[in-house]
Amino acid sequence: MRCRIIGWAAAMMLAAVTAGAQQATDPVQGTWRGLFTDKAWQNTPLSAKIVADGKGLYRVFVELADTDGKPVSALARGAFDGKKFTVDCDLDLGASLGGTCKLTAKGDGAHITGKFKGKNAPGAFKLDHVFIQPPSLGAKPPANGIVLFDGKNLDAWQPTEKPWMIVEGGAMQVGKGNIVSKQEFGDHRIHLEFRTPLMADKRGQARGNSGVYVFGRYEIQVLDSFGLPTADNECGGIYKKAVPKTNACLPPTEWQTYDITFHAPRFDAAGNKTKNAVIKVELNGIVIHDNVELDGTTPGGVSGVEAPKGVLLLQDHHNAVQYRNIWIEPLD
Incomplete structure (x- = not known):
């Protein structure tokens, strides 16, 4: 061979x-x-x-x-x-x-x-x-942090179809339909931890798929992409917008971290956009997107129309991805 x-x-x-x-x-x-x-x-x-x-x-x-x-x-x-x-x-x-x-x-x-x-x-x-x-695994929120999930309940979330469930160990597992934060945010930093299931017999987008939608509009891909070439639809990719600088993924079943700093798009008094959203993404402590401008939304979110504030959406893509330790640090 x-x-x-x-x-x-x-x-x-x-x-x-x-x-x-x-x-x-x-x-x-x-x-x-x-x-x-x-x-x-x-x-x-x-x-x-x-x-x-x-x-x-x-x-x-x-x-x-x-x-x-x-x-x-x-x-x-x-x-x-x-x-x-x-x-x-x-x-x-x-x-x-x-x-x-x-x-x-x-x-x-x-x-x-x-x-x-x-x-x-x-x-x-x-x-x-x-x-x-990852260096930020288990990171605690700052004094002004807003805890969205600490393993105890899902009170900060609104399901789009059926509630997700909390599994043993204090993680929430993807259920039927997306899940959306009840609170909206402006400029902010997100910390969350995720792990993909082992689906060795699957390939591509069928292998541990989910997504983190910042503002409910800009998807950071979650996928088992361990060892693979980078792409905008592999783990860490900003779907249809930006390819990660490097593949920083860990293997499936191991806990990984996203630390995302997001500055919202700006609008004038008439509602016209004057500045694009800017995002920095760290996957497992490695910068994979360094202040990338986003010229518009990605598919599959709450809206295709940009806004000055937005929710955090976690995507159901029919795989048993788990999340834990999710908190927001407001920056505005």
Whole structure:
């Protein structure tokens, strides 16, 4: 099997703890980090993002640097039989690393050992399964903060069809129909935490889909996009408006954070818009949109007409996405 080269998409600025501190739903899927062990490359770092595809099959996004320090990424394929994870694949690491090489690896849910074999290939390596904790996970609201959900009740929300439910652990789970905050806001900062379900046999927009609609009008996508190329309809994308600067997603079933700073559009006395809305989005502590101007609304919200104030809407897209620790800090 020959494996295609993909673009470099590293988001390495998150704190990590080794396997054992947290139990993943899938024993193999997730972030792996380690070092090369052969003499020429000894202690040189590499990493991999392993994505479950169902039926014991996985995509393995390998990330390393060439001899000039330039990032290299390649896609391999792996399999897990319930006890052992294996990779046996040809892939092209580029001319400086000898071109096409053979990647073999084996391991379990905690450790993987393997080797790149070929001319100028970097040789043997060891990887450990790590679990990343976003820096704002569990953040408390400021003194002027408005708590929309703290795990106790849904009093701050209005369902559009049926009420959502609070599940074990104090999260609310997507139900039938969107859910909308009863209160409107102007300029504000949003903190919320979410996790997508493991849907390894699904693809694309059917894989843990929901959305955070700022002002009820501008959608920040929620989706299981772990390890994938960025797009406006992948997790962190502003739907049909802006592509994230990088993929900062964590694997499904792991809690993730959005910290969103939003400045509302401005209008004159006659109601004409004089300034576009501006948004900054941090996903798991990494800035993925840095003061992006929004020239209009995105589809599927409460209205296609912009306004000086708006609600927070969480989207039902028929997947069991969960949310918790939602609060607003007014900025006006």
